[in-house]
């Protein structure tokens with residue numbers, strides 16, 4: 001099912017006047033949104049005024065965190081989506097008109113003006129990136145950097161650690177497990193929502209062990225996969241996986257809280273980590289982190305990631321959804337577990 005399609009301008013998609021689609025939130029849902037809470041509108045794309053550029057977006061990122069911006073949850077490190085306004089999110093595109101000397105036509109740029117086919121804004125909001133760095137520009141939207149700073153800064157990964165990653169077949173988790181191994185973890189364990197995804201983790205991504213979190217008590221599955229206990233937990237989920245991880249952690253273990261998929265997927269409160277006596281007794285560290293505090297790691301990570309890709313020592317999988325009109329439904333399908341790897345939307349097709 002698509003979001004409603006609205007035409008606010010005469011259709012000139014093949015004519016002289018450039019038009020493009022944009023997605024707006026039109027109602028703030030209680031609980032998870034429905035496609036009818038979004039509107040896809042065709043609008044005229046203005047020429048750039050001095051200092052501005054026009055960017056034709058090629059791909060935008062879909063991230064479960066967008067559900068919390070839709071719900072307008074308090075306490076998030078970024079502004080919520082406003083009803084009646086175009087939403088935002090990471091995107092990559094090509095400059096098609098420029099009225100600023102810092103960017104020229106044909107430049108590939110990353111920015112935060114997703115959920116639209118064309119972005120028109122001041123040049124400073126766009127960051128030029130290297131066209132030849134990756135086989136496809138969508139790779140720039142991957143969450144490898146999130147995984148990297150979560151492991152290196154929040155979890156303070158050490159060689160020899162046993163690492164557990166939840167939502168391990170997703171965008172961040174698939175990177176976290178592989179990067180942990182590349183950075184010297186002795187054993188990497190992943191959880192995911194189906195046996196097929198668990199098999200993907202061990203057979204394609206090189207995890208040492210993986211399990212379906214629906215398969216009985218999570219702490220039991222974790223103990224079987226890590227008989228010596230775990231030292232690092234990369235937490236994408238919260239809830240029962242966090243409680244199980246605390247139970248199975250070794251003394252002085254470290255937990256990096258990256259995401260909240262348990263609450264994002266049901267748009268309801270999370271039961272939290274439970275009794276904290278285990279945290280105290282084992283002197284555990286639980287540290288939340290957000291990528292925007294660690295952007296200085298980007299060049300170092302980019303160089304390593306490109307070299308791992310060249311050597312074939314890391315797998316970067318993507319699910320590509322075609323067309324902005326399909327993005328709202330795809331965001332819901334994403335948190336229902338329909339996809340693996342990083343989910344992106346191809347725009348303008």
Ligand SMILES: NC(=O)c1ccc[n+]([C@@H]2O[C@H](COP(=O)([O-])OP(=O)(O)OC[C@H]3O[C@@H](n4cnc5c(N)ncnc54)[C@H](OP(=O)(O)O)[C@@H]3O)[C@@H](O)[C@H]2O)c1
Pocket residue numbers: 062063064065066143146167168169170171172173191192193194197236237257258259260261262263264265289290291292334335336337338339340341342343
């Ligand atoms: N801290 C930061 O700076 C930062 C940056 C980016 C993203 N994040 C957050 O990190 C988390 C992961 O993001 P992502 O883009 O990599 O998402 P993702 O893992 O690709 O997200 C989708 C997956 O969530 C899983 N899922 C849904 N409900 C679940 C539940 N109740 N329990 C366990 N798994 C569940 C599903 O996998 P299964 O099929 O395995 O259930 C689904 O495939 C999100 O919470 C996101 O908001 C944080």
